[in-house]
Amino acid sequence: MNKINLPQAAKLTSPNPVTVVCTEKPDGSTNLATVSWWTYLSFNPNMIAFAMAKTSYSGERVRENKKVIVTIPGAEIAEAVMGCGSTTGRNTDKETKFGIEFVEVEGSTIKIPHHSRVAIQCSLKEYHETGDHYLYICDVEQVYGDETEEALFAWNGYSQLRPAK
Ligand SMILES: Cc1cc2nc3c(=O)[nH]c(=O)nc-3n(C[C@H](O)[C@H](O)[C@H](O)COP(=O)(O)O)c2cc1C
Numbered sequence: 001m002n003k004i005n006l007p008q009a010a011k012l013t014s015p016n017p018v019t020v021v022c023t024e025k026p027d028g029s030t031n032l033a034t035v036s037w038w039t040y041l042s043f044n045p046n047m048i049a050f051a052m053a054k055t056s057y058s059g060e061r062v063r064e065n066k067k068v069i070v071t072i073p074g075a076e077i078a079e080a081v082m083g084c085g086s087t088t089g090r091n092t093d094k095e096t097k098f099g100i101e102f103v104e105v106e107g108s109t110i111k112i113p114h115h116s117r118v119a120i121q122c123s124l125k126e127y128h129e130t131g132d133h134y135l136y137i138c139d140v141e142q143v144y145g146d147e148t149e150e151a152l153f154a155w156n157g158y159s160q161l162r163p164a165k
Helices: 006-012 057-065 075-084 094-098
Strands: 019-024 030-035 038-043 046-053 067-073 116-130 133-145 153-155 160-162
Touching: 019 046, 019 057, 030 046, 030 057, 030 075, 030 094, 046 057, 046 116, 057 067, 057 116, 057 133, 067 075, 067 133, 075 094, 075 160
Parallel strands: none
Antiparallel strands: 019 030, 019 067, 038 046, 046 133, 067 116, 116 133, 153 160
């Protein structure tokens, strides 16, 4: 084997998972950010975690509201999901810019993209500093699924989004 760095390893592990982290902005609208670094943590109780750069607007929203919905995006919104991963909700209304169709989630003021295969509704339990990211550890409140949507994955590291098959 050859010595490589971690970003090179991320290319070798492709296809990598992709989520869309949905949070509420102060005006009540929903912000979306593309996040590959997530994991299931526990099935009893149900817990997940994801890591976001310290500078991300979504992280700020999660730390303030303590609420977040993590979705697995469907293949039909690949282009919009890539766009959500290269713009910040600090100065961009991503819903309008990328023409994303939202649906409401029962018991939440956060909306999610209509084309989602899975949606995991969470409350923030705690977060920890991990280098240049924060790791957000969440309690799962509700889970939704739609097997007719084909999940997106990140290929060639994080540069392309398409299904795994
Ligand atoms: C395929 C892909 C995967 C990404 N994964 C992550 C991630 O795991 N963590 C992270 O902090 N940013 C990740 N990003 C970058 C964020 O989506 C990007 O910084 C975004 O602008 C954050 O938006 P926000 O400021 O509205 O939260 C990813 C981007 C792409 C395209």
